[in-house]
Each structure stands twice: as structure tokens, then as C-alpha cells.
Amino acid sequence: MGDKSDVLQGTLDLMVLKTLESMGPLHGYGIARRIEQVSGDALVLNQGTIYPALLRLEQRGWIKSAWGTSDSNRRAKFYTLSHIGRRQIEEETENWERIAATMSRFLAPSN
């Protein structure tokens, strides 16, 4: 996974984890909508890209999935944060903050 979308992917992964942390079990559409809402629609997401991200997280064992029923009585696949995932959020957050801090230092007007 050494291509250019790395940062974006990592970002998306963290967004998914954070969403599940704050919202509890959620299906794919819900996660996608929540991310769009939180980012204040600043992030225009191809909602489909959420699914490979979910698969990736599940393969790593950070989230789990199970079929369930939605509020509107629709059969849907719900994702939950696993123990490993919960621990991982901290690490990923630190990572992200470090990158963000570094980036902002680069982007700050030179003095």
C-alpha cells in the first residue's frame, strides 16, 4: 500500500474509527453520512470508497461486522469497534496530530 492515496486512506481510516467510537455500531451508509456531516460537507466523499476502507480495518481486526436491522427495519451490515481498534485510535490520533503539526509548520507563512 505504498501509493499516493496513503495519507488519504489513513485519514479515512481514522475518521471511520472515530465515528464508530462516538456513535457506536453503524452501517456503511451511516458512517459515510456521519463523516460528511462532521466535516461540514467540506469533504466530498465518494461514498463507495468507505467500503474498501471498512474491509481493510476489518482485516486488521480493528472493527467487527455483523448483520442486523436498522431503525427503518432494513437488513444492514453493522460495524463495531473492536478492542484492538479502540487501542489503535489513540496511536493513530497521535500519528495524525504529528503529521498535521508538521504539515502546518511547513504551510505557515515563512518569517
Next chain:
Amino acid sequence: MDQIRVLLSRFGAVFGKQKLDDELDEELRTHIAFAMEENLKQGMTEQQARTAALREFGGMTQTKESYRVLRGLPAFETLANDLRFGLRQLIKSPDFALTAILTLALGIGATTAIFSVVKAVLLAPLPYKDSGRIVAVWTANPVRGGQPLSSTAGDFAIWKRRSGVFEDLAPSYDNEMTLSGQGSPQLLIGYAVSANYLRILGVQPQLGRLYTDQEDSPQGPKVALLSDHLWRTTFHSNPNIVDKSITLDGVAYTVLGVMPPGFDYPTTVEIWTPSAMAASAYDDFKEPYVRILGRLRPGVTLAEAERTLNDVEAQVAAAHPQTDSGNRVVVVPLRQQLDGDIRKPLLILMGAVGLVLLIACANTAGLALARNAERQKEIAVRLALGATRRRLLGQFATESLLLAMIGGAGGVLLALVGNRFLLRLFPTDVANLNIPKVTQIPLDRGVFLFALGVTVLTAFLFGIVPVLKAMRTEAGAAMQYSTRGSTTTRRSNRSRSAVVVSEVALSLMLLSGAGLVVTSFQKVLNADLGFQPDHVLSLELFLPIDRYPSTDPAKRRQFVEAVEKRLNALPGVRSAGTTNFLPLSGFWGTSSFLLRGQAAPKNGQEPEADNRMVTPGYLRTMGIPVVRGRNFTDGDRAGGLQVAMINETMAKQFFAGKDPVGEELNLGSADKPDWWQIVGVTGDVKAFGQDQPTHADIYRPFDQLPFPLVTFTLRTETDPASMVKSAEQAVWSVDPNLPVFKAIPMDMLARQTLAVRRASSALFSAFAVLALVLACIGIYGVMAYSVAQRRQEIGVRMALGARRGDVLRLMMGLGLRLTLSGVVIGLVGAFALTRLMTSLLFEVNSMNPPIFSIAAMVLVGVAMAAAYFPSRRAASIEPMQALRTE
């Protein structure tokens, strides 16, 4: 950790793909449904809601595709696809598949079976500490035939002190002992070894302890170590054997310990006792009886050690010219020492079976080439449709591997069967061959890994040519020419020709080798042993020194005379006789001698001859002719005229042109002569095997020189094996406490001697036949394919007036040309390679034009037969039909 989880999850997803796909579909459908629900709430129409939902989702197909790539193992799935496809391909052409698989199974099976023997015998780790540094040290002297033999204690002591190349050096010597008080008396092959000898080997007893340096002295206690075999059989695995007293040669010995199973250096030894060398023994430079074992210092090479020892020995020879001049010190690694006479035959067989494997590869390559040519169109279509060459290469590699793996599995099965047969070919109980004891040939992980390696190598060898050819296919070109298919390209002809030529060449090499080995074996079989081995039973005995001391020769005489009398009286016995060293028994001894009027040679290098003490009945019983003079009689007694017979070899060597009868031999020394008059000349006896040179022999009457080693021989009217019991009874009726070391019919001993030769001859022949069959199949296949491909060309030729005979000649000519090129290359190879086989040959020159020509003729005949049938088919082509098809 994450990576492993990911891999496992991906691997799991390879299976049940359909279900996972369905789930994904459902999940994505739900997603759209949710989105539409929300859009509808915002007041969109059904159509608008769906369009908006799909737009926000992005590409549905791309999502699914990237999801799938992430989910499974694409490379693995490709492989599975290729395997499935390959299997289908094989099933589609069962003739090709079966022939190829059988060919490979035979090649891989034979190679694996022989390798299992090589591994068990030559490669198995020795059960000794750091065995790479353990060496045996021998003395070779031209006077004693230049063979590496035992050394003197004096030489040993100086080498140990001065050479500086050894961490430790230890003496040992033969020490046969009679065990009594445990059922019937038993003669044990014993070995007297110094305490450090066992430390050099680094063995520990399974029970009890080893003796110490203090205990290993002339004044030390009488102690002994038992072999595992002796402990299990004679002592019934008695766990309390340690510290028990046993009787050896009439003396009480304390059992110190039991050596571990598998400890058998030197082989067949049953009991070890301290060497108990007196300090004065190390001043002796005359008696070579010490067998030396050493451990090299780390970093000292074999060559270095040998050079240093020979430098030291040169100084010793300067100081002791009488005994040591001409001595050459030989250092032999323990491994080589143990492998003995079987190493070279095994390596040669391994080489031969390697050739069989190569032929199998060539054969399969030929078949694959022919088949792939039929698939040119398929390849071209795939290329045209955008398959990458890499992808095609992968598929071909998979198909080759699949074929090889099935063949390899069959080969391992064959090896399992053949393995048991091989063990019987290498008997362990051969008196005069030095071969390691191999009680089982395990087919273990190493052997399986080898088989796997060979299989992969095979796949590469037979797969590479067809693949390379296929990869050169141009999409457009291939489609064109295979649809028209009028003539073959020169290139495809060339690779198929190469296959036939190499098969013929390799087969010829094997066939020539087999011819040499089999001819040698026939010669050995027909070689005159110099005695009549059929209907002769032998019983080997040692007279224990305590009860038959050399100071009382009369007792030995009486014993032998009494036993011979009883043996002669047994029903079914024609005659009986006695000797000391039985031919083919592996035991012998020599005496030096001088002729009358001959001055003592310089440096004490008197000529030597094997000494043989016999009773008058011995020559008659064995069927050894007296060619001049007379045999011994009952009148040649102790106290009378000392008489001797010599063999023809000795007569030729030392009495050229003279009649030796009446001449005298001095078997004492120049100062103290001991004269024996030659009364007869006997025929030569091959005492060391049919294929070994005859030594000079001096026979003397047992009565005049009673030797404590006694072998009774009896010529029987019926099967000698059935006489063992009554013969043993005859011995025990004279002395009930005397063990019979070995009772065996002479023809069995003669057969055993040929064990390794018989095995290598049988295996070599089998390999040659296999090679012929494989080559035959290969040539047939290539020719048949060639005919099929040239159908139209032949049709055109015939339409233009060629007759059937012309076509037959054309095709046969092609076959003959290829075969003859193979024969030329094969002959060059045979001349180059058979030189390596000289150790398997006997009275047969390795450069052997007659044998090579016969092999070449056989091969040409077989090849022509294989080419004939396809050629006849070519000749029977109906021109019109051939031109119309396609």
C-alpha cells in the same frame, strides 16, 4: 501481527467467494436504499432519489473491484485457476499426460531410491563427536603391497609425540576372545583400545562407564565394555550387567559398561578391552599390529596432517632403516574409512541414475514440445486477446509443475517399493568386503525434500524449452501459419531434433556403461576361484590361547586330528581338511622369506608371501589342484623334514624358468635360518575374491606348524548347509567349550563376495533398459508428431509423384540422421565418462570399442524400430485426403 491477521483473513476469503460477493452486493444495495430513503424524505421523485444516491456513491463497479482485490489473494487465485486449467489440459490429452507422468515417475523414482541409499550410507551423520576431524592413520609400504595397513607401536609413539597435528592419537589392535559360561562358548570379535581411543570418538556407554587412562595399563584391572548387540543377545539385556564378572579366554573380566546401539566402530566388534600397552611396546618398530585413530587439531587439513606425518616418518626411517624405509603414512577420514568399498559403486550408480533422469526430462520435453505446437493457435489467440507474456509464462510453468508433481508423487511411490529391494542388494554380512552395516534405508524428510527438489528441477528442465518456444510466438504470425500449417518452421524442428539427439546420446552412454559393468560381472562370475566352492562347508574356529597355548603344540595337533577324523566319519562327507586362513573369509597373514643363496636384502625388506597351514586333506576337499610335485601326506609330521608347497603365482614370481620343487625357503631370518623344502606347486586360489589379484602363497603342514586359527572344510555329497549341525557336533564332541565362529558353505561365501558387484550390475542394467524404453518412447513420439505435422507436405510430394517407398525413406532417413548424430555425441560421452567407472570394472577396458559398438548398434536398432511405425504411417497417407483436410 497485523500483517498475519490480514493475510489469514485474505486467505480465508479465497474460499466461499460466491457468498462473499452476494453479501457485498446486498450491503451496497442497502446503502443505496438508505440514501434513496433520505432523498425521498427531502422531496425528490423516485427517479431523482436513485440518481442522486448513485452519484454520491461513486462508481459501483470500481468499488466492487477494489474491494475484491483487497479481499482475496489475487496471485493465489490465478494459480488456482492455472492449476484447474492445467489439469483440464492434461485430461484433454490423456495419452500425453500418462506417458509424461509415467516417464517422470520412473526417472524421479529411480533417482530418489538411489539417493535414499546414498543418504543412508554416505551422508547420514556419524554418531561421533565432531566426526569431521576423526581420522584413521595407516602405514603403506611397497614391500607389503603398498596398501594402507596397520603400523608399529614404535612408529605410533613417535608420530604422537612429534607430529603436532593431532589433538589426540590412540592405538588399538585386534583382540579376539572366547566368551564362556554363557551358554555355548562364543568367539567374540574383540578390540583392544586405549582409553583415549573412545574419547576421540566421543561415545558414552548407555550403561556403566568407560575405563580411565589409569585402568588402561598392563597392571590395570581386567575390564571390558560390551556392544549393544552382545548385551541384548547373550546377556538378554540384563540391566544389572555392570560390575558383573564374565569369563574371557578363561580369565575373569569385570563388565564396566555397555556401549550404545549403533556404536560399531570398527564394524562387527562385540567387546572392547583396554589396550594395556606396556611402555616397552613403544620401542618396537618391527611388528605392525597397531591400528591408529586420531583427532586432528582444529584447522589442520588432511593434506597437512599427511605431509607432516610423512616428514616425521622420514626421520624415523633414517633412524630405523631396517624396518621403516619405504614407509608412507596414509591419513583416511573416518567417513571414508567406514564407507569402504561401497562408496565408489554408489556414486557411479547415482551418476547413472542421473542420466536416466535427464533422459526422462528430454522425453517429457519432447512430448511437451509436440503438444505445445498443437496449442500454438491457443497461445496466439490469447496473446491477441491481450494476455501478457508473463501471465502465459506463469500458466505454462504451472502446467509443467503440475505434471512434474504428479510424476514426482508417482516416483516417490516407486521409490518406496524399490527401497526395500535395494536393501537386499547391499548385504551387511560380507566377510571380505569392507562395507558399512546398513540395516535400514529410511525414506525420511531429507529424501522427500530431495525428491521435491528433483521434481522442481525436472519441471524446469523439461518445461523451459517448450515455454521459451511458446513465448516467441507472435500473435499474428502464429495464427496465420497454424491455420495454413503447410510446413513446420525450422526452429520447432530444431528443438525437437535436439530432444531426440540428446536422448539417443544419453541412452548410449548408459548402455555402454551397463555393457562394461555387466561384462565385468560376467567375467568375475566366470573367473576361476582356483577351488570348487560347491558342496563345501567351512567351520571357522579360534583355539583359545589359554587352553591351547603355543607351548603345547601337541594339544592343537591332537584336537585337529581328532575333529578331522570324526568329520570324515560323518555320513555324507566325502573328505575333510583343515586350513588356517580360509579363502574369502577376510582373514589372512603373511610371512617373509629368503631363498637359498640369497643375501639378506637391504633394509630388512624381505619378500613376503601369505602363509597357509593345511592338513593333507585340505587341497583335495577344496578341489585345489597340485600342478607339480606332491601334496602333503600323513608322513609330513612334526620332527620330520620341514616341507612346503607354493602356489603358481609364487613359482612364477620367484622361480622364473626353474622348477621350484626341491628348492628351499628360509622362513626364519638371515642369522637364524629356518629351512623348508618345497615339495609341490599348487594352483592359484583367489583368496580375496574373484576380482582380486592372487598373492604369493606358501603352504605348510599344519602338523609341523600348528596355528591357533583353524578352519575345517568338508566336501559333502548333499547340500552343505544341511551338514552344519552334525559338523558342529563333531567339533564339540572333541572339545565342548570351543565356539564355532562361523559355519558357512563356500559357494555362499563366494556369492556374498560378489554382493556389491551383483547389485551394481543389476541396477546398471535396469537403468540401461529403462533408458532404452524411454528413448524409444521419446523417438516414437517426436517422429509421430513430425509425420502428423507434415501430412500436407507429404500429400503434396505424393501428388507430385513421390512413391510410398520414397516417403518411407524420407521419414526413416530423418530418424536415422537424428539417431546417428546422437550416437556420435553419445560415443564421445561414453569415452569420456566410462573412465570414471574403472573401480566397477574387471578385466574390461573402460575404452572398449567392441562394447560401445554393440551398444550403438542396439540403440540404432531400437531407434529405427521406433521410427518405423510413424514412417509407415506417413507412407500410407492418401495424398488427396491429406490435401483436403484443414
